[in-house]
Amino acid sequence: MLSRPLFRFARDDHNIPFLKGGKIGLMTSAVLSLLSICLFFYPGLNLGLDFRGGVVMEIHTPRPETPAEVRAILDKAHIDTASVQTFGSPQDLRIAINLPRGPQQPGQTNQTIDYLRQVVTTSIAGVQIEQADAVGASVSKELLRNGILALVFSLAMIMIYIWIRFEREFALSAVITLVLDLTKTIGFLVITRFEFDAVMIAAILTILGYSTNDKVVVYDRIRENLRKYRKMPLAEVLNLSINETLNRTLATSSTVFLAALPLALFGGSTLTGFATVMLFGIVVGTSSSIFIAAPLLLLLGRKRLRPEVEKRN
Numbered sequence: 380m381l382s383r384p385l386f387r388f389a390r391d392d393h394n395i396p397f398l399k400g401g402k403i404g405l406m407t408s409a410v411l412s413l414l415s416i417c418l419f420f421y422p423g424l425n426l427g428l429d430f431r432g433g434v435v436m437e438i439h440t441p442r443p444e445t446p447a448e449v450r451a452i453l454d455k456a457h458i459d460t461a462s463v464q465t466f467g468s469p470q471d472l473r474i475a476i477n478l479p480r481g482p483q484q485p486g487q488t489n490q491t492i493d494y495l496r497q498v499v500t501t502s503i504a505g506v507q508i509e510q511a512d513a514v515g516a517s518v519s520k521e522l523l524r525n526g527i528l529a530l531v532f533s534l535a536m537i538m539i540y541i542w543i544r545f546e547r548e549f550a551l552s553a554v555i556t557l558v559l560d561l562t563k564t565i566g567f568l569v570i571t572r573f574e575f576d577a578v579m580i581a582a583i584l585t586i587l588g589y590s591t592n593d594k595v596v597v598y599d600r601i602r603e604n605l606r607k608y609r610k611m612p613l614a615e616v617l618n619l620s621i622n623e624t625l626n627r628t629l630a631t632s633s634t635v636f637l638a639a640l641p642l643a644l645f646g647g648s649t650l651t652g653f654a655t656v657m658l659f660g661i662v663v664g665t666s667s668s669i670f671i672a673a674p675l676l677l678l679l680g681r682k683r684l685r686p687e688v689e690k691r692n
Contacts, residue, residue, distance in 0.1 A: 401674030415566025427576030441505035443469035548680035573652040586660030632665040
């Protein structure tokens with residue numbers, strides 16, 4: 380009895396014609412990605428301090444202070460405050476401020492930290508400075524460049540891996556699908572205004588890895604069915620493979636989604652953004668495995684993967 384799962388998303392004999400919605404899925408995905416690219420240029424990402432430069436200071440106050448009270452103190456001192464948040468307890472606050480705009484002068488970052496320290500200690504009696512870190516403008520540009528290079532390198536390695544393991548058409552369709560997933564995630568970041576920092580780079584790389592694993596499972600079944608049903612048209616092979624892996628795809632996605640959901644709801648300011656982007660990436664990656672990757676493979680591989688069947692038809 381326990382050899383069969385108690386819950387399945389679809390019946391064993393289901394045959395959903397996913398490929399019939401392939402063109403609509405591709406067009407919808409392309410339009411959303413184009414809109415996301417437009418949002419990337421305007422209004423653009425809300426860059427975090429990692430990428431735009433600034434100072435982060437963590438303080439412990441003798442009595443609970445609200446972020447609004449601390450922000451009012453900084454505004455009165457004409458400090459360009461990016462954010463003031465509590466963490467851990469109402470007495471622990473994290474202050475993030477922007478560095479002055481324009482070319483940076485030698486020692487300017489240290490002067491900014493010293494001024495912030497002076498304002499905080501004179502305005503809040505008994506405050507303790509727990510930590511003060513700064514990211515200079517040149518360092519932030521280098522971090523942003525390295526983050527973009529990490530994404531490009533990751534996509535290149537994924538394409539090489541799938542090309543070696545499967546065939547060229549599989550690799551191209553996978554990378555195009557991942558780029559569509561990536562652009563939509565960027566658009567989601569612009570709309571939600573989550574800060575784009577090093578943590579978000581990690582979230583996007585995690586999404587790429589998860590989405591790739593999802594597609595490799597479907598591709599494995601497609602390859603098996605291509606060998607098993609040699610006279611079956613490619614579209615039917617793709618549809619059959621998606622249906623056969625549907626329960627596994629949805630079960631895995633649901634498990635990861637439910638694991639990340641508590642972090643998004645209760646993870647606090649540090650983890651909420653990361654977990655929310657992960658949730659979005661899981662939904663996008665799962666839907667693209669079903670509706671985008673296979674139709675792309677059909678377009679790219681119709682003549683090469685099933686040449687004799689396509690000639691006969």
